Amino acid sequence: MELQLRKSLNDVWETHYVFGYPFGIEKIAPRDYVVFREFGSRRIYLREDGFTSKEQALAFLAPMVEKYSNSIITAITA
Numbered sequence: 001m002e003l004q005l006r007k008s009l010n011d012v013w014e015t016h017y018v019f020g021y022p023f024g025i026e027k028i029a030p031r032d033y034v035v036f037r038e039f040g041s042r043r044i045y046l047r048e049d050g051f052t053s054k055e056q057a058l059a060f061l062a063p064m065v066e067k068y069s070n071s072i073i074t075a076i077t078a
Helices: 053-071
Strands: 003-008 014-018 023-029 032-039 042-045
Touching: 014 053, 023 053, 032 053
Parallel strands: none
Antiparallel strands: 003 014, 014 023, 023 032, 032 042
16 A cells, blocks of 8 residues: 655644545654554644654555555445
């Protein structure tokens, strides 16, 4: 699964959202990227420690996004 990031222009910190999913990456300091999931208007950080690069953070998020995507019911058959 190839994840696409979209940069937000409305956040205080440099923030990239995973396009189509409630996950993202926030740069809170040089070489300090944190990962989060949004629940409505609440942002929940998924790790206590950050990553030193956006690529590392994205690699951490990839299996979570895939699991989230696979849990969405797209059709019901009888």
